[in-house]
Amino acid sequence: MAHRTMNCRDKKRRRNRLYRMYGKRCQQCGKTNSLTVDHIIPLSQGGTNALSNLQILCRACNQKKGASLPPMDGGDLWAAY
Numbered sequence: 568m569a570h571r572t573m574n575c576r577d578k579k580r581r582r583n584r585l586y587r588m589y590g591k592r593c594q595q596c597g598k599t600n601s602l603t604v605d606h607i608i609p610l611s612q613g614g615t616n617a618l619s620n621l622q623i624l625c626r627a628c629n630q631k632k633g634a635s636l637p638p639m640d641g642g643d644l645w646a647a648y
């Protein structure tokens with residue numbers, strides 16, 4: 568139970584760090600809403616949760632990118648603000 572809460576907090580912290588690094592917008596099209604955090608190399612293909620493997624994409628770009636890939640588990644898409 569405890570580690571689930573910490574993991575959630577950790578994700579939030581990582582997302583905020585990405586926002587500070589890249590700005591709060593899609594790195595493909597510059598959209599500022601419906602943002603998700605995307606794994607550049609999917610976890611299913613050996614990618615990691617390191618910041619260097621994460622990018623901010625809007626939902627549309629994320630779906631475009633993911634179109635040729637098998638669906639990822641829901642944990643990879645973080646709720647957008």
Ligand SMILES: [Zn+2]
Pocket residue numbers: 593594595596597598624625626627628629
């Ligand atoms: Zn986009």
